[in-house]
Amino acid sequence: MSVQNAQNKLIQLGYGEELRPYGADGKFGTKTSNATESFQKDYNRIFNKSIKVDGVPGPETNRALDHARNQAGVKGTKNFNISEFRCKGSGGLSKGGIDNNLLLKLEELRYDLGGNAIVINSGYRSVAHNRVVGGASGSQHLYGKAADIVVRGVSPSRVYSASDKFFNGVGRYNTFTHVDTRAWKARF
Numbered sequence: 790m791s792v793q794n795a796q797n798k799l800i801q802l803g804y805g806e807e808l809r810p811y812g813a814d815g816k817f818g819t820k821t822s823n824a825t826e827s828f829q830k831d832y833n834r835i836f837n838k839s840i841k842v843d844g845v846p847g848p849e850t851n852r853a854l855d856h857a858r859n860q861a862g863v864k865g866t867k868n869f870n871i872s873e874f875r876c877k878g879s880g881g882l883s884k885g886g887i888d889n890n891l892l893l894k895l896e897e898l899r900y901d902l903g904g905n906a907i908v909i910n911s912g913y914r915s916v917a918h919n920r921v922v923g924g925a926s927g928s929q930h931l932y933g934k935a936a937d938i939v940v941r942g943v944s945p946s947r948v949y950s951a952s953d954k955f956f957n958g959v960g961r962y963n964t965f966t967h968v969d970t971r972a973w974k975a976r977f
C-alpha cells in the first residue's frame with residue numbers, strides 16, 4: 790500500500806485533521822505517523838483487536854483500514870456516529886446498517902470543507918416517516934444511502950459545490966444540502 794493510499798483511507802475514516810496541512814501528499818512524516826497511531830488505537834478499542842500501535846501504515850494496518858471502511862455503516866467513523874442516522878420517526882436503521890460509502894464520503898466532504906462539524910438533519914427514513922416528511926417515493930433515504938446535512942459555518946451553496954465532488958446524488962435546498970450514494974449521477 791502506498792503512503793498516499795493510506796492517507797486517503799485515513800481521511801475517509803475521519804483522521805484527516807491530523808494530516809493537515811499536508812493532507813494526502815504521499816509523504817510519510819510526523820503527521821501521517823500520528824494519524825495512523827490514532828487510528829490504530831481507535832481500531833483496537835472499537836473492534837476489540839490488538840494490532841500494533843506504531844504509527845506505521847504497514848500491511849496489518851492496511852487490512853485494518855479496509856476492515857474499518859467496510860464496517861463504517863455499522864460502527865461509524867471518527868466524526869460520525871451511526872445513531873445520528875437513525876430515522877427521526879421510527880428511530881430505526883436500514884437493514885445491514887447505513888451505506889458505508891455515505892459515511893466515508895461525508896468524512897471526505899468534512900475534510901474538504903475545513904473540518905467543521907456536519908449535522909445530519911435526516912439520515913435513514915422508514916417508509917412511514919418518509920411519507921410524513923413528504924419524501925420522494927424512491928428516496929435514497931429509504932435505503933440508508935442519503936443524508937440531509939448542514940455544515941456549521943458553511944453556507945448551503947458552498948456545501949452544494951463541495952458535495953458535487955464526492956457524491957453521485959446532490960440536492961440543493963435553502964437551508965440544507967441533500968447528498969446520497971446512488972449508483973448514477975443526479976443533481977436537483
Ligand SMILES: [Zn+2]
Binds near residue numbers: 930
Ligand atoms: Zn434528502
